[in-house]
Amino acid sequence: MGAVMGTFSSLQTKQRRPSKDIAWWYYQYQRDKIEDELEMTMVCHRPEGLEQLEAQTNFTKRELQVLYRGFKNECPSGVVNEETFKQIYAQFFPHGDASMYAHYLFHAFDTTQTGSVKFEDFVTALSILLRGTVHEKLRWTFNLYDINKDGYINKEEMMDIVKAIYDMMGKYTYPVLKEDTPRQHVDVFFQKMDKNKDGIVTLDEFLESCQEVRRDLRA
Numbered sequence: 001m002g003a004v005m006g007t008f009s010s011l012q013t014k015q016r017r018p019s020k021d022i023a024w025w026y027y028q029y030q031r032d033k034i035e036d037e038l039e040m041t042m043v044c045h046r047p048e049g050l051e052q053l054e055a056q057t058n059f060t061k062r063e064l065q066v067l068y069r070g071f072k073n074e075c076p077s078g079v080v081n082e083e084t085f086k087q088i089y090a091q092f093f094p095h096g097d098a099s100m101y102a103h104y105l106f107h108a109f110d111t112t113q114t115g116s117v118k119f120e121d122f123v124t125a126l127s128i129l130l131r132g133t134v135h136e137k138l139r140w141t142f143n144l145y146d147i148n149k150d151g152y153i154n155k156e157e158m159m160d161i162v163k164a165i166y167d168m169m170g171k172y173t174y175p176v177l178k179e180d181t182p183r184q185h186v187d188v189f190f191q192k193m194d195k196n197k198d199g200i201v202t203l204d205e206f207l208e209s210c211q212e213v214r215r216d217l218r219a
Contacts, residue, residue: 053120057127064123071119079116082106096170104164108144134214135207142206152200153193158186 054061072078074088082103089102109117109125128136143149147157162182193201193209201209 049120053123057123058131059123059127067123067126068119071122079118080106080122081116085109085117093168093170096168098168101161101164101168104144104147104161107147108140134211138207138210139203142203152202153206154200155186155190158189159183162186 050061050064053059053064057064059067071080074080075084080088085106086099086102089105090098092098106117107113109121111121111125125140128140132140142153145153145157145161147160159182162185166182190199190201192213193205195205195208
């Protein structure tokens with residue numbers, strides 16, 4: 001994921017990588033919240049297909065139990081709608097407005113576009129963000145940036161994402177924010193990613209550019 005945000009040099013120095021952070025924060029928050037309880041008792045209610053989820057993700061059965069208990073604590077109905085997702089996400093950014101970024105993130109989790117996220121959807125995405133391969137993480141991030149899901153990223157979509165990031169981080173992170181700063185970051189992104197200069201970034205261009213940045217960082 002460092003490669004993804006490597007194209008935003010200023011953002012990279014002032015913030016953590018957003019799509020990984022929500023996964024890490026949520027996992028740590030829920031694990032710390034209920035781990036002691038799990039030491040004393042067994043989880044009595046398991047999601048359907050726990051063994052299948054264990055095979056499909058990079059989580060152990062115990063970790064899935066922890067995540068599921070936390071998921072049910074926050075969402076007793078067993079599914080998360082967008083409004084609830086925004087409320088949970090806003091807790092991590094009390095000094096900013098995380099609603100728009102949470103909107104984009106929710107729709108990246110909602111792969112079937114049903115308007116709700118089940119535990120299976122959530123934990124599958126979480127597995128990619130926390131323990132997936134670099135290629136898997138980049139593909140997931142591309143899908144996040146591809147807001148209208150047409151297979152490529154245009155400047156308007158990237159501008160929306162960058163603005164949402166600035167709004168989410170709030171004034172304490174950016175004490176002096178020039179009006180044209182988001183546009184500057186978008187221009188830098190397209191200079192690096194848009195290989196054929198056609199005004200859009202395809203998945204192949206995105207993957208290639210991120211791998212180049214990753215190699216440069218390692219050099």
